[in-house]
Amino acid sequence: MTHPNAISLVILIGFFAIVTAMGFGAVRWRRAESLMNLNEWGLGGRGFGTFVTWFLLGGDLFTAYTFIAVPALVFASGALGFFAVAYTAMVFPIAFAFVPRLWSVARAHHYVTPADFVRGRYGSRGLSLVIAVTGILATMPYVALQLVGIQAVLTVAGLGGSSSSAIIRDLPLLVAFGVLAAYTFVSGIRAPALIAFVKDTLIYLMIIVAIFYLPTRLGGWGHIFGVASAHMAATNPATGKPFGSFITMPSGEWAYGTLALGSALALFMYPHSITGVLAAKRRSVIRRNMAALPAYSLMLGLVALLGYMALASPTVTSDVAANGKNSQLAVPFLFKDLFPSWFAGIGYSAIVIGALVPAAIMSIAAANLFTRNVYVEFVDPEASPTQQARVAQVASLVVKAGALAFVFALPKTFSINLQLLGGIWILQTFPAIVIGLYTRWFHRWALVIAWATAMIYGTLEAYRVPVAGQPNSHFGGSVAPVLGHTVYIAVTALAINLMVAVALTLVFRAAKVPAGTDETLASHYTADPTESRAIGRLAQPARMR
Numbered sequence: 001m002t003h004p005n006a007i008s009l010v011i012l013i014g015f016f017a018i019v020t021a022m023g024f025g026a027v028r029w030r031r032a033e034s035l036m037n038l039n040e041w042g043l044g045g046r047g048f049g050t051f052v053t054w055f056l057l058g059g060d061l062f063t064a065y066t067f068i069a070v071p072a073l074v075f076a077s078g079a080l081g082f083f084a085v086a087y088t089a090m091v092f093p094i095a096f097a098f099v100p101r102l103w104s105v106a107r108a109h110h111y112v113t114p115a116d117f118v119r120g121r122y123g124s125r126g127l128s129l130v131i132a133v134t135g136i137l138a139t140m141p142y143v144a145l146q147l148v149g150i151q152a153v154l155t156v157a158g159l160g161g162s163s164s165s166a167i168i169r170d171l172p173l174l175v176a177f178g179v180l181a182a183y184t185f186v187s188g189i190r191a192p193a194l195i196a197f198v199k200d201t202l203i204y205l206m207i208i209v210a211i212f213y214l215p216t217r218l219g220g221w222g223h224i225f226g227v228a229s230a231h232m233a234a235t236n237p238a239t240g241k242p243f244g245s246f247i248t249m250p251s252g253e254w255a256y257g258t259l260a261l262g263s264a265l266a267l268f269m270y271p272h273s274i275t276g277v278l279a280a281k282r283r284s285v286i287r288r289n290m291a292a293l294p295a296y297s298l299m300l301g302l303v304a305l306l307g308y309m310a311l312a313s314p315t316v317t318s319d320v321a322a323n324g325k326n327s328q329l330a331v332p333f334l335f336k337d338l339f340p341s342w343f344a345g346i347g348y349s350a351i352v353i354g355a356l357v358p359a360a361i362m363s364i365a366a367a368n369l370f371t372r373n374v375y376v377e378f379v380d381p382e383a384s385p386t387q388q389a390r391v392a393q394v395a396s397l398v399v400k401a402g403a404l405a406f407v408f409a410l411p412k413t414f415s416i417n418l419q420l421l422g423g424i425w426i427l428q429t430f431p432a433i434v435i436g437l438y439t440r441w442f443h444r445w446a447l448v449i450a451w452a453t454a455m456i457y458g459t460l461e462a463y464r465v466p467v468a469g470q471p472n473s474h475f476g477g478s479v480a481p482v483l484g485h486t487v488y489i490a491v492t493a494l495a496i497n498l499m500v501a502v503a504l505t506l507v508f509r510a511a512k513v514p515a516g517t518d519e520t521l522a523s524h525y526t527a528d529p530t531e532s533r534a535i536g537r538l539a540q541p542a543r544m545r
Helices: 006-028 050-061 064-077 079-109 114-122 125-157 166-187 190-217 220-233 250-267 271-278 283-292 295-311 314-322 327-338 341-379 385-409 416-433 444-464 489-510 522-526 529-535
Strands: 479-482 485-488
Touching: 006 125, 006 166, 006 190, 006 341, 050 190, 050 271, 050 283, 050 341, 064 079, 064 125, 064 295, 064 327, 064 341, 079 114, 079 250, 079 271, 079 283, 079 295, 079 522, 114 125, 114 341, 114 416, 125 166, 125 271, 125 327, 125 341, 125 385, 125 416, 125 444, 166 190, 166 341, 166 385, 190 220, 190 295, 190 327, 190 341, 220 295, 250 416, 250 479, 250 485, 250 489, 271 341, 295 314, 295 327, 314 327, 327 341, 341 385, 416 444, 416 489, 444 489, 479 489, 485 489
Parallel strands: none
Antiparallel strands: 479 485
């Protein structure tokens, strides 16, 4: 356990207290007549404009994955970690094409979740259920990643780390988890939307200062890159192979490319991403944000460089080695060792708050899925809006508890694997959701069977990947060899998913198996608020598109 610095701790605790007060106070922000319905608790009344949506989506999409996991992967493996920069450059043009269509049809039919859309589009409770279950399952390791980020900061700040008692060691994390759970329960999505303003301000301040100040402490960029290049070429005694590569080698190009592509396709399949989208008040708000959010991609590229800076600091590398070679600690130790104590406290606060905001939205999104597509669909179809809100509040707590189980159960050698594991699962909803926004050609039961096939394959492949240097371990990575190339398992699983869906659709159509009823119309996919109020919740079959 590292020794706490009083100044850093006071600043960290101070900012945590501020955002906690904001979280509870958010219940009065943009106050509705009642928060006891999912439209208000889970979507903020669908009333956020361009400015708030930009901060909400930025806080939602750029998480502890950005500030802890990506630099940690660069610190440990080098150039491979920059796949995250490539994928965030790809994702927004992709999302620009289909996200406004999803927003419009959801507004027209008052859909709260992507599974609501699938239920209406395909007329299938079963397909809707598997979309909801996948969303909840994939969200838990992503929430866990946020908690790993908080845990890393608390360890370096002296509030965690080694202890004879696991309860004492993890108590600060459990306290942070409890506070997050409490204000999410009370304020719903308004809490992370309001806190996102503080989060983004701190993050931009932290990275701008780091990029200009830290190289002056480390001998300049030439020295930083020289040390990183030499380290990556050295042999890792645990594996007998180089630590990584400073520039992506031909042997790693398939892994790099498929990680970027798969992550880009998966990002807006996550329930929390769609929840942030559906909270916007107009279609034009979504289009503007898809054009403006790439500004965060530039920031991510700068954040990734912190991994190389950590390698260039002998004190940071020795601190990481002394703490079980946990690369997740690289950035917090970089702040602790090279920043003045007061600014290290600001850096810690930026990372912790940068984890709290998305964790809150993720748990809300998963709770919405459970409430709408499991509880109301199969348990209590007559549940009142107040009952639904109560169920969602409790479900959000359960999701956070499930995320803690991921934190304590899975290896954290590379916390980025928590996000990539979720990506393997959530990408298998792509055919039903994204392709479904354009065509209903796929048969609903073909989509269910294809989903199940891809989920089983992807999970088994991820289970078989060992942690580097630990034979017979599991869930140690998210890439596997296919036809002589190492690729992201999610992409291979998606290819299997699509092939099975096409083949079975042809079979089911030839057998004239009922395809279900579509309650959407072509005009619903370009609707805006005024039109939506007139459209209401329709149940007319759409023309084939």
